[in-house]
Amino acid sequence: MIPAAFEYYRPKDMDKVLSILEEHGDDARVMAGGHSLIPMMKLRMADVPHLIDLQDVGGMSEIEIGADTIKIGALVTQSDIIDHAALADVAPILREASLQIADPQVRYMGTLGGNIANGDPGNDMPGLMQCLDATFTVVGQDGERAIPARDFYEAAYVTAREDGEVLTAVTIPRPKGGHAYEKQKRKIGDYATAAASVQIVNDGGKCVSAAIAMTNLSDTPVFSKTAGDALVGTSVDDAALKAAVAAMLGDIDPTEDNRGPVAFKNHVAGVILRRAIARAWSRA
Amino acid sequence: MSKKKHVTLNVNGKTEEFLAEPRELLIYTLRERLNITGPHIGCETSHCGACTVTIDGKSVKSCTMFAVQAEGAEITTIEGIGGPDNLHPLQEAFKEHHGLQCGYCTPGMITRATKLLEEIPNPTEAEIRFGMAGNLCRCTGYQNIVKSIQAAAAQMSAAKEAAE
Numbered sequence: 001m002i003p004a005a006f007e008y009y010r011p012k013d014m015d016k017v018l019s020i021l022e023e024h025g026d027d028a029r030v031m032a033g034g035h036s037l038i039p040m041m042k043l044r045m046a047d048v049p050h051l052i053d054l055q056d057v058g059g060m061s062e063i064e065i066g067a068d069t070i071k072i073g074a075l076v077t078q079s080d081i082i083d084h085a086a087l088a089d090v091a092p093i094l095r096e097a098s099l100q101i102a103d104p105q106v107r108y109m110g111t112l113g114g115n116i117a118n119g120d121p122g123n124d125m126p127g128l129m130q131c132l133d134a135t136f137t138v139v140g141q142d143g144e145r146a147i148p149a150r151d152f153y154e155a156a157y158v159t160a161r162e163d164g165e166v167l168t169a170v171t172i173p174r175p176k177g178g179h180a181y182e183k184q185k186r187k188i189g190d191y192a193t194a195a196a197s198v199q200i201v202n203d204g205g206k207c208v209s210a211a212i213a214m215t216n217l218s219d220t221p222v223f224s225k226t227a228g229d230a231l232v233g234t235s236v237d238d239a240a241l242k243a244a245v246a247a248m249l250g251d252i253d254p255t256e257d258n259r260g261p262v263a264f265k266n267h268v269a270g271v272i273l274r275r276a277i278a279r280a281w282s283r284a
Numbered sequence: 285m286s287k288k289k290h291v292t293l294n295v296n297g298k299t300e301e302f303l304a305e306p307r308e309l310l311i312y313t314l315r316e317r318l319n320i321t322g323p324h325i326g327c328e329t330s331h332c333g334a335c336t337v338t339i340d341g342k343s344v345k346s347c348t349m350f351a352v353q354a355e356g357a358e359i360t361t362i363e364g365i366g367g368p369d370n371l372h373p374l375q376e377a378f379k380e381h382h383g384l385q386c387g388y389c390t391p392g393m394i395t396r397a398t399k400l401l402e403e404i405p406n407p408t409e410a411e412i413r414f415g416m417a418g419n420l421c422r423c424t425g426y427q428n429i430v431k432s433i434q435a436a437a438a439q440m441s442a443a444k445e446a447a448e
């Protein structure tokens with residue numbers, strides 16, 4: 001399994017990255033941890049004549065916890081997230097989800113930015129980012145722009161990021177209330193059959209806000225506003241859970257594959273969301 | 285053909301310099317270029333962990349990294365962990381507790397386990413199973429691998445205490 005030949009670049013700053021991207025257009029791609037890209041190159045499903053390794057470009061490995069927001073650099077790895085105690089304190093759902101991604105070896109290499117930019121519906125971070133209402137910062141020849149996670153995903157492997165742009169950071173409002181990342185997979189290290197991110201706020205026994213996003217149940221992550229709305233104003237009782245699940249099922253669009261037929265996926269999505277809401281509520 | 289790149293690696297304490305095509309995967313560098321055949325190729329698709337080596341303190345599947353990416357890195361393979369005359373406590377424990385049958389997965393298992401025990405010196409069974417989840421074994425059913433790692437952890441902690 002040897003990938004096709006390519007030119008390798010390891011620039012030390014973003015200007016150089018952007019100029020190589022500009023020069024080679026479609027033929028150039030950046031690489032972060034390489035744990036989605038290299039497998040695709042080995043299978044020759046990705047053809048990358050010009051590969052730009054981001055590891056020496058500075059300024060993308062920081063985690064900054066502010067009063068209202070959290071900023072995470074694109075090159076922060078899944079294991080960095082797991083090991084960061086202060087981050088786990090203010091946004092425990094990031095750690096809970098990271099622990100359910102792949103296996104230890106992959107988590108040392110896989111980056112938040114790569115997971116987000118990849119555009120594979122199986123990736124766990126995109127749905128989580130939608131649940132948390134994250135904003136992605138991308139930089140290109142024309143400067144920087146911010147794209148909300150909820151507007152970023154257009155189809156499988158198609159995102160709002162232009163070819164010449166690099167994702168540099170993710171900004172998340174500090175999450176409030178209870179959280180849960182619940183994932184059903186066939187075996188450890190597998191992508192989700194269905195996964196749900198839930199962040200929910202309890203005020204005196206009533207739900208005052210709820211954000212819900214689903215993973216690997218459409219060709220993009222699905223932020224289900226209607227499912228969240230079904231919980232608001234309720235005491236998250238059985239009727240509210242049923243309504244939220246019904247609303248979510250209306251928003252997803254799973255297809256049959258080696259993880260099962262559509263009816264099974266809908267079933268699993270419902271079970272997983274129910275569990276996620278119950279767990280998040282118990283912590284709210 | 286793409287331009288070859290100059291690569292310098294430190295493997296098991298020895299500096300290695302060579303010219304490589306960028307597409308050369310690290311596992312091939314180790315096995316075919318440097319004749320370090322401890323790390324094995326099981327699946328070649330990033331799943332089995334037989335190719336696991338330690339790179340700058342991280343357990344990495346060397347079939348999923350290009351040699352050029354590791355430029356300047358310190359790499360440890362099973363050969364750098366212990367040998368026939370100086371077995372590492374993990375190697376000793378795998379031998380003692382039947383942590384291997386065919387042995388194909390063992391270099392990757394032990395290399396990964398050294399890092400796991402660095403991070404968690406006295407892991408519970410659950411922590412071992414979770415921390416070793418990137419390494420597959422077709423033979424043992426994992427039971428004895430878990431036992432071996434527990435035994436090595438106990439031995440290493442005792443030795444550390446004795447030294448203190």
Ligand SMILES: Cc1cc2nc3c(=O)[nH]c(=O)nc-3n(C[C@H](O)[C@H](O)[C@H](O)COP(=O)(O)OP(=O)(O)OC[C@H]3O[C@@H](n4cnc5c(N)ncnc54)[C@H](O)[C@@H]3O)c2cc1C
Nearest residue numbers: 032033034035036037102110111113114115117123124167
């Ligand atoms: C065995 C195995 C199991 C896995 N299981 C899971 C799982 O359960 N859940 C999950 O979510 N993932 C899983 N993954 C994927 C893993 O988490 C990847 O590491 C992650 O998806 C991509 O991160 P990366 O840094 O490796 O990106 P890369 O592979 O380097 O890049 C992926 C894509 O994103 C682009 N890219 C990367 N960084 C940037 C950037 N900063 N700006 C713009 N574009 C960028 C690249 O050009 C490429 O197209 C698994 C991988 C393996 C090998």
Ligand code: FES
Nearest residue numbers: 326327328333347
């Ligand atoms: S050979 Fe590298 S993970 Fe299997």
Ligand code: FES
Nearest residue numbers: 385387421422423
């Ligand atoms: S001992 Fe044979 S694969 Fe593990």
